[in-house]
Amino acid sequence: MLNLRLYLVQRMSAMIMAPLVLGHIVVMIYANRGGLSTGEILGRTQGSVFWATYYGVFVAVVSLHAAIGLRVILAETTGLKGPALGVFTWGFCLATLLLGGHAVWAVVAP
């Protein structure tokens, strides 16, 4: 269910996510306390390669991490295994990637 490669991907994605989550919280507090309006925030993110990369990477690692975590939960609670488990894992990963990518594009598209 969880071989060495999947384990490594999940742990490494967690290592990448941790500083990104902290950075996201800091930015949120800064934007909130600074009283930035939606327009002012979009003014900073639209066309920004930095924010596109920041949240693009975030979405990518979240997609991998969440899909593998849910794979384990699903397998252990329902007994699902074989190709169906793989379809669920990578289907969920792709769906999260598409939805997250769409959301990132909405705030960084020039």
Place this chain on the structure above:
Amino acid sequence: MRSVPKHLEVSIWRGDSAGGYFEDFQVPAQKNQTILDVVSWIQQNEDATLSYRYACRVGMCGSCAMMVNGVPRWTCRTHVNKAMKGNRLEVAPLRNMPVIKDLATDMDVFFDKWVKAEGVHHPSKTREDVIEPITGDNIERAKANAGIECINCAVCYAACDTVRGNPNYLGPAALQRAWTVYNDVKDAGKRAVLAAVSGRDGCHNCHTQGSCTLYCPNDLDPMGAIAGLKRATIAAAFKKEVG
């Protein structure tokens, strides 16, 4: 001083892999009495058809483990007072293994996993070679020593919720054995061990819940051994030795 009741109320699981039920017995209470004493008394005095397994009676052979009031225990070394809830004992076959009859489980799957995990010796020398002395201050030897007192009782295996969720998971005992073999400086199969524990049902499925370490009657630390295997496999993966 705690007063000793005249009788213990004991429920014993009867049945086989198809199903079963708990049968109640009254067993004379003694000041010094183990769970195995209670089961043996029932078999000798109440119902000779009761099936259970034991051999040494001194905590060395690992054959008498059962679920006692929901907890996996070595019954020959568990005093009744330690396990009793009120005046009641509920004795059932070990969890996570098929039942042969009553309290005797089929442990084949448990031992097969030791082999699947490469928990076997891989010779590094021939009988013509001189025996290599290994001193006690050898770091690998110390890690191997930490797990060699395992008596194969399957208490950790019965306690493991990951085995419950995934019956193919190798389990704490086999993985601890693999870690012991991996740290044996006289073993030549380190890569084979790491490859065996890195598969779909290997050490990376462990959730580090710690039931194995909590319930091990010999105070061993299978959870720590599994953590060691995780570190060793990751290091080997970055060197492209496994994966």
